[in-house]
Amino acid sequence: MLDKLRFYVPFAWRFAILRRPAPLIYGIALTDRCNLSCRGCFVANTGRPDMSWAQAVQALKGAWARGFRDVYLSGGEPTLWQDGKRTMEDVVTEARRLGFFHVHVYTNGMAGIRTSADVVWVSMDGLPGVFDTRRGPGFCDVERAVREGGHPRVAVIYVIDRRTAVGVEPFLRWVRDTAFPVLGVMFYFHTPYYGRDELFLDAAERAPVIAQLLAHVRAGLPVLNSRAGLRALASGRWPRRLPVAYVADVDGESVCCRASALAGDVCADCGYAACTELAEARRLRPSALIGLARYW
16 A cells, blocks of 8 residues: 555656656557457457567566556457466466556456456446447346456446447446446447547537436446546547557557557547546546546
């Protein structure tokens, strides 16, 4: 605990008060391989090689040396990653050995939830029927993995697009009414990082959905997004490419997310709500600060 205070207090001073860029979160996309073929996803099953164990360890050590103290593992589907006898869990263990304060994993849940990571983020975009429009059949498999996995800190990421927007309220009520064992649901918007497509909702179309989410927050439904973060998403007035976060894959490193390295102004249509939460925490918005404490 003392080590965390020695890091986070000076970090908060530099980040929020002095407004200086400071490293905090480092992501590692271990593999592009995935056991799903989701609509709107173009970073899975690209044919690129996985990171090797040596590359993953080098990325962790490099991130630690540069001052990053929180790490997440993603893909593709990171639970599929393997190098010889090494699996994703070995990367989690190595991150802890190096001293990272928190290790998060982003997964679709299809291969189960068996990890010692501090928080597991599971992708679920609605109930059966709505879920299927983005991820295909598999809702029951993911539900079973969460309920039977026994992990103490699981959270859901729900990506809102033109097809899944209709399922937001029914899903939140299902989570509450069935005592689904998760911290809550973080809502992202579909980000068209390979060009605007039929799933994309522009700012005018996002606005009523965000208003609905704010109403759900007021009603006490299990929304993890903060009021400040949602309002920032609606206005679009939040800084992009915050150097607080980097992500690495087999080809190198990007600021914030791998899409930020693409040509064009993809960040203008960003729907990654985690970024707005960090931006609003930097502005010391109480709801964003309280929200971060729920899942950090």
